[in-house]
Amino acid sequence: MGALISCPACGAGPLASATVPAGHREGGREYLHCPACGYRRWPPATIEPLPGHGQTCPACGKGALLTRDVTTPDGRRARLLGCDRYPDCRHGEWPNGEA
């Protein structure tokens, strides 16, 4: 990872990088945390939007489709379009026919 960053919450730092355990909704995503105070910082998502990003969800008609970066059960990274009303709406589209 990159340069060491002092904790903006307690100033102790440096922040350590960690990865969300697989199985969580954001499994595989990296974040920074402060061992001293528990502060967490999520780096801005660098997900390249998929075609259809921002369109109205065809399932519920209320939400918008957002590009999500997920880890598949076999450990690969993949992108899908998911409704922003999740978990109320579980609509999701795999652009490459992945499952």
Ligand SMILES: [Zn+2]
């Ligand atoms: Zn701290």
Ligand SMILES: [Zn+2]
């Ligand atoms: Zn929806």
